[in-house]
Amino acid sequence: MKSRKRPARKAARATPKKRVLRQAPKRAAKTGRTKSARSGAYADFMVQAYAMENDARDRYTEFADQMEVHNNREVAQLFRKLARIEGLHAERIVKEMGWRKPPSAAEAWMWRQSEAPESVPSSGELHYLMQPYHALELALQCEQRAASFFTGITRSTAPADVKRIAKAMAADERDHVRLIQDWMRKVEKPHAGWDIDLDPPTYSE
Amino acid sequence: MNAPAPAASFKPQQFKSDVKPVWCPGCGDYTVLSSITKALAALEVRPENVAVVSGIGCSSRIPAYTTCYGFHGVHGRALAAATGLKVARPDLTVIAAGGDGDGYSIGGNHFLHACRRNVDLTYIVMDNRVYGMTKGQPSPTTEPDWDSKLSPHGTGLREFHPLVIALASGANFIARATSSDPNGTAELIAQAVRHPGFSFIEVLSPCVTFRPEQRSWKDMVHPAPVAPTDDPARAARRLMTDDGFNIGVLFAGHRKPYQPVKSATPRSVAELAAEFVL
Numbered sequence: 177m178k179s180r181k182r183p184a185r186k187a188a189r190a191t192p193k194k195r196v197l198r199q200a201p202k203r204a205a206k207t208g209r210t211k212s213a214r215s216g217a218y219a220d221f222m223v224q225a226y227a228m229e230n231d232a233r234d235r236y237t238e239f240a241d242q243m244e245v246h247n248n249r250e251v252a253q254l255f256r257k258l259a260r261i262e263g264l265h266a267e268r269i270v271k272e273m274g275w276r277k278p279p280s281a282a283e284a285w286m287w288r289q290s291e292a293p294e295s296v297p298s299s300g301e302l303h304y305l306m307q308p309y310h311a312l313e314l315a316l317q318c319e320q321r322a323a324s325f326f327t328g329i330t331r332s333t334a335p336a337d338v339k340r341i342a343k344a345m346a347a348d349e350r351d352h353v354r355l356i357q358d359w360m361r362k363v364e365k366p367h368a369g370w371d372i373d374l375d376p377p378t379y380s381e
Numbered sequence: 382m383n384a385p386a387p388a389a390s391f392k393p394q395q396f397k398s399d400v401k402p403v404w405c406p407g408c409g410d411y412t413v414l415s416s417i418t419k420a421l422a423a424l425e426v427r428p429e430n431v432a433v434v435s436g437i438g439c440s441s442r443i444p445a446y447t448t449c450y451g452f453h454g455v456h457g458r459a460l461a462a463a464t465g466l467k468v469a470r471p472d473l474t475v476i477a478a479g480g481d482g483d484g485y486s487i488g489g490n491h492f493l494h495a496c497r498r499n500v501d502l503t504y505i506v507m508d509n510r511v512y513g514m515t516k517g518q519p520s521p522t523t524e525p526d527w528d529s530k531l532s533p534h535g536t537g538l539r540e541f542h543p544l545v546i547a548l549a550s551g552a553n554f555i556a557r558a559t560s561s562d563p564n565g566t567a568e569l570i571a572q573a574v575r576h577p578g579f580s581f582i583e584v585l586s587p588c589v590t591f592r593p594e595q596r597s598w599k600d601m602v603h604p605a606p607v608a609p610t611d612d613p614a615r616a617a618r619r620l621m622t623d624d625g626f627n628i629g630v631l632f633a634g635h636r637k638p639y640q641p642v643k644s645a646t647p648r649s650v651a652e653l654a655a656e657f658v659l
Contacts, residue, residue, distance in 0.1 A: 234394065238415070242406045291563065298415060298563050300587055300596045302406035 221329070221338045222269055223279045225345065228325075229266035230278075231292035232318065233259045239302060239311075246304040254311045262294070293325035294318045294349075305373060307366045316356045323349035393418040396428055400445045407596075409560030409586030410440045410507050416558075416584075417476065417505070418447065419567035424474070424574055431474045434463040436483040439514045440507035440586070443478045457487030460495040460504060467502045471640055474574060475502040482512045485521040485541050492543075496550035499578045501638040505570065506543065506581070507560075509588035509595065517591035529591075543583055545620045548613060548632055553578030555616070555632040560586040561599035565628065572630060578638040585626070598626070605629035 236259035243252035270278055291297055296314045303310070326346035330339050396418035404410050421431060431449035435441035437456035444451025450473075454462045463477035477495075484492055484506045495504065510527075512518040519532045521541035528535050547555050554576040558566040566584060573580035585602065587595035609630035610616050616632035623631075 238411060239406070241401050242404075242411070245401050245403055246406060297561065297599070298412040300407050300409070300561065300589060300599060303589075304406050306406070 217335045218337045218341065219273070221334070221341065222273050226266055226269045226273075226279060228292045228294050228322070229262050229269065232294040232296075233262035233266060235295045235298060236262060238298075239296065242302060243304075243306075248304060248306065251306055251308055251311050254308050258311075258315055294322035303371055305371050307370060308363045309360060309366050312356055312360045312363060316353065316360065319349050319352040319356055323353060391422055391425075391427065393422045396421045396431075396447055396449065398446055398448050402442065402446050404439060404442075405588075405590045407587075407589035408439070409509065409584070409588075410443070412560035412563045413440070413478075413505065413507050413566065413584050413586055414443060414446050416563050416566035416570055417443070417478075419564070420570035420574065421449070421474075423567065423571050426474050430472070431476065432463075432466055432470075434466065434475065434477045435459050436479045436488055437514075438480040438483045438512070439588075440478060440480040441483055449476075457483050457489075458491060459483065460488060460491040463502050463504075464495060464498065464500050467500050468641060471501070471643075476505060476574070477502060478505045478507070480513075480520075481506060481508040481510060481522045481541075481543075482520040485543055489521070489541075493546065493550045496547050496552040496579055496581065498639045499551055499553055499636050501577055501579070501640065503570065503573045503580045503582070505573075505584060507584050507586035508543070509586050509592060510540075511588050511591045513588045513591055542620070544581075544623065544631060545617070547581045548616055548620055551579075551636065552581045552632075553634045553636045553638070554580035554630070555620075556580075556582045556630045557605075557628055558582055558584045559598065559602040559628055560584060561602060562628065569630065576633060578634070578636055602626045602628050605631060609633045611635060 236255045240252045240255035240259060243249070243255060266278075296318055301314055323346050326342045326349060329342035330346060332339075334342070393415070397414070402411060402414065417433075421428075428448040429450065431447075432452065433444040433447050433449050434452045434454060435444050436454055436459040441453060441459070444453050452462055452466070459477040459479050463475050466473065467475040479488070484504070492504075495502075508522055510520055510522045510524065512520050517529060517531055519527060519529070519536050519538075522543065523532075523536065524540060525537050526535040544555055544557065554573055556569045556573060558569045560566065566582075569582055573582050585595075585598050587598055589596060603626060605627040607619065610619070610632060611634055613632070613634065620631060
């Protein structure tokens with residue numbers, strides 16, 4: 177692995193983290209339902225939502241580790257930050273549901289689609305020279321997918337309490353989309369040839 | 382001493398070790414590692430009851446990244462070590478893992494005979510159609526026209542068809558997975574482990590460094606259009622006309638796994654040695 181020095185990009189650290197975290201109580205307020213009035217489908221849905229946030233956190237953590245191994249510290253920090261945010265979302269669900277412990281792994285990993293909607297695809301999307309803007313582009317796609325996922329549930333035949341919480345979650349995810357877009361405006365856009373490495377690790381002659 | 386935690390309480394993350402993988406960012410092998418850990422959590426096994434055995438290559442680093450018992454062995458010999466281990470310790474869940482070069486070239490002969498023996502273990506091959514660790518030489522599954530600095534104008538050689546060969550050699554479970562579908566791959570691995578006998582899973586796992594064009598595999602893969610069959614003749618016809626991107630279980634047979642009868646009483650080393658005296 178090669179060591180590389182990068183100019184610090186202050187803008188990349190201008191995280192809108194606090195804004196994301198302040199939204200925590202909103203979901204519960206919007207649903208306005210007591211635990212006893214909720215259907216079994218509601219709990220199932222929250223297990224799925226929890227798995228989704230958890231999966232996203234794990235994926236960002238893996239990406240942060242990968243970037244650290246390849247000495248791309250700036251992007252590693254950014255992925256670490258995104259992982260923390262997703263982890264807080266997962267914790268919020270646990271708190272809201274009053275679970276003593278999170279649902280078991282077996283329940284959580286069975287997805288209808290190949291990837292959880294809010295997770296960056298696990299392979300093929302990263303580059304060791306990628307920049308914060310690229311990482312945010314990936315995060316943006318995830319938030320957009322998550323918003324579509326929850327919006328889809330609001331249009332489904334799910335029980336009313338599930339639809340209600342899905343609507344609140346879709347609104348949250350749309351907020352996240354806007355936050356990431358704001359964040360991207362503060363980050364330097366990659367120049368053409370950002371992936372050119374004059375001493376590539378793949379040199380084979 | 383505290384009582385051991387029930388197996389069902391192990392989460393996928395608990396099957397991952399603290400060793401950080403050194404694969405290239407974007408490599409498909411990260412997904413396979415994740416899928417293995419998810420499958421093990423779903424199978425409700427304990428890390429100390431699982432052994433991950435490998436040979437040499439990028440993907441063969443995988444045992445170090447798990448908290449299971451691991452053996453990073455000799456090039457191409459993952460299946461030999463895994464077979465010996467399973468025969469000696471049938472109580473363990475044994476997973477052999479590696480790449481296409483390790484499994485089909487250096488270990489090609491072991492692959493044939495592991496299929497034939499049908500010992501109850503699971504073999505996961507992360508196929509990227511290139512020797513990545515040694516900087517991009519063509520492997521047995523590389524397309525004949527793949528033009529690279531190390532194989533100008535391509536090798537011109539017909540590629541190896543591992544699924545067809547596995548079937549012909551007697552593998553009891555044959556599946557293809559893709560690293561672009563981590564949950565689907567986890568499900569296939571769990572099915573493979575549960576299925577008695579030798580289970581073989583080929584995972585299409587792109588090498589983003591030497592074969593960046595393989596990023597498009599995620600758009601080329603598709604679920605196998607037919608249900609798994611237990612009829613080898615039907616499976617053979619399917620696999621011979623396979624486009625290489627069908628994902629799912631392609632064959633699930635009923636052959637009885639090979640497991641030698643264990644002696645009722647333990648024997649001394651001297652007694653064992655006496656059997657080899659000419």
